[in-house]
Structure formats: structure tokens, C-alpha cells
Amino acid sequence: QSALTQPASVSGSPGQSITISCTGSSSDVGGYKYVSWYQQHPGNAPKLIIYEVSNRPSGVSNRFSGSKSGNTASLTISGLQAEDEADYFCSSYTRSTTRVFGGGTKLSVL
Amino acid sequence: EVQLVESGGGLVQPGRSLRLSCTASGFSFLDYAMHWVRQGPGKGLEWVSGINWNSDNLEYADSVKGRFTVSRDNAKNSLYLQMDSLRPDDTALYFCARARGGHFRYSPDQWGQGTQVTVSS
Numbered sequence: 365q366s367a368l369t370q371p372a373s374v375s376g377s378p379g380q381s382i383t384i385s386c387t388g389s390s391s392d393v394g395g396y397k398y399v400s401w402y403q404q405h406p407g408n409a410p411k412l413i414i415y416e417v418s419n420r421p422s423g424v425s426n427r428f429s430g431s432k433s434g435n436t437a438s439l440t441i442s443g444l445q446a447e448d449e450a451d452y453f454c455s456s457y458t459r460s461t462t463r464v465f466g467g468g469t470k471l472s473v474l
Numbered sequence: 475e476v477q478l479v480e481s482g483g484g485l486v487q488p489g490r491s492l493r494l495s496c497t498a499s500g501f502s503f504l505d506y507a508m509h510w511v512r513q514g515p516g517k518g519l520e521w522v523s524g525i526n527w528n529s530d531n532l533e534y535a536d537s538v539k540g541r542f543t544v545s546r547d548n549a550k551n552s553l554y555l556q557m558d559s560l561r562p563d564d565t566a567l568y569f570c571a572r573a574r575g576g577h578f579r580y581s582p583d584q585w586g587q588g589t590q591v592t593v594s595s
Contacts, residue, residue: 367518400581402519409585410511410519415574421583453519457579461533463509468518 368393368454368466375472381442384469386454387435392464394435398457401430401439404468405450414439441471449473476500476584478570483589486560494589496553496570501584504528504548507573509582510555512566512591522568523555524578531577538564560593567591 369387376382386393386401393399399417402410412421414430417437427448429440437456441448454466482494496508510522523534523544532544543556553570567590571582 396579398579398581404519409569409587410582411585412581412583415581415583451518455519455521455581461531461579462535463521463524463578465511465519465521 366464368456368464370452370454370466370469372467373470373472375474376441376444377474378444378446380444381440382444382471383441384439384452384454384471386437386439386456386466388437388456388464389435391459392435392456393432393437393454395459396457399430399432399437400455401428401437402453402455403448403450404453410453444473446473476572478572478584478586480568480570480586480589483568483591485592485594487595488561488593490560491556491558492560492591494555494557494568494570494591496555496586498551498553498572501572503546503551505576507576507578507580508544508546508553509571509573509578510544510553511569511571511582511585512564513569513588514563514566517566520566524573525553526578527576533578557591560591562593565591565593 401414418430507526567588572584574580
């Protein structure tokens with residue numbers, strides 16, 4: 365159950381777009397549609413922003429989008445805003461019938 | 475409004491036990507699988523356990539398998555995590571989270587605020 369691989373940090377300026385990658389294997393990200401993304405602000409619980417690779421829950425801004433290619437999932441945030449500064453985690457169902465999270469990516473809005 | 479409230483955390487010595495509870499409201503609890511997820515101090519999220527809607531499918535992370543036991547009582551809208559043989563590296567904020575469907579293959583979508591577990595002598 366190795367954690368999925370995410371960059372430790374990314375940054376962007378207001379209005380720009382950024383992409384966070386999440387790399388796993390054919391036993392998790394590459395093998396299932398059950399890939400999700402979470403946003404976590406300090407001191408708060410995680411918030412689901414993308415589920416099943418590319419679906420947004422009701423109420424989540426359409427500036428957030430998800431995709432997958434092979435064993436790598438990606439989260440793109442367009443039109444960066446100061447409020448987007450947070451930690452982002454990916455997660456996937458696995459062949460072992462468990463779930464695994466990525467190590468997390470800290471997004472800084474410069 | 476969906477609400478998940480965890481309780482039962484605290485300071486415990488290595489090797490001892492603790493039982494966490496999660497009380498759900500605002501949705502039909504028996505229709506959903508549930509997850510336990512933990513977050514160590516300054517660390518990322520770690521999936522701990524999942525249980526499907528009728529308890530006939532349970533699973534655990536390797537790090538807790540054989541020491542932790544997940545259960546639920548649909549009549550009481552409650553989820554539990556029995557934690558035995560606790561170790562210092564189990565120290566974390568423990569979240570309960572609702573899955574998006576009846577099996578824990580579905581992503582956690584609603585989260586509680588967590589209960590702190592600290593394992594130290």
C-alpha cells in the first residue's frame with residue numbers, strides 16, 4: 365500500500381492555471397475510476413473537490429477539473445484565487461480492496 | 475445537513491486500547507459505506523479502514539491490520555474503530571468519512587472534524 369506520488373509543492377499567480385499530478389500504478393490509479401481529489405485548509409477537514417477522476421460535487425467551482433492518463437491522475441485549477449491556497453491530496457481505490465492517498469501537495473498562490 | 479461527529483480520542487500509553495465512535499446524522503446512514511482516515515501531526519492523509527453498508531465487507535490498511543477493528547450499528551447511526559496494541563506511530567487526528575455509495579470503493583465525500591489520538595508513555 366505505497367502512497368501515491370504527488371509533488372510536494374506547486375505555486376502560481378492569481379489568474380493562472382496550475383496542474384497537480386498524482387502517480388500510482390495499474391493496481392490503483394491506472395486500474396480504477398475511483399480516483400478523487402481533496403482540498404484541505406489548515407485546521408479543517410478535507411473537502412472533496414473531484415470524484416471518479418473528473419466529476420465535481422455540487423457546489424465545487426468549475427475552476428477545478430480532473431483527468432487521468434494511464435497511471436497518472438491530474439488536478440487542474442484554472443483562474444487561481446488566493447482562497448485556493450491549501451493542501452491537495454489525491455486518493456484511489458486499489459486492487460487490494462483498500463484505498464490509498466497521495467502524500468499531498470502544498471499550493472501557494474503568489 | 476450531513477453531520478459526522480467523532481469522539482473517544484485521548485492520550486493513551488503504548489500497548490493500550492482505545493475505541494473511537496462516529497455518530498452520523500442528516501442522511502440515511504445504512505445506505506452508505508464508511509471510512510476511517512487519519513492524519514499524523516504535520517503529515518498527509520492515511521486511509522485506515524473501510525466498512526460497507528451492511529458490514530459484510532471490511533478492509534484495513536496494512537499498518538493497522540490485526541490491531542484495529544471497524545464496526546457499525548445502523549440502528550444507532552454509529553461507526554466505531556476499536557484500536558488495540560496502540561503504538562506511538564498511531565498518533566494522529568482520526569476522521570470518519572462517509573463514502574459516496576454503499577461500498578468503500580467509493581470516495582469519502584463528507585468528513586467529520588476528527589478526534590485526536592495521542593499514544594505516549
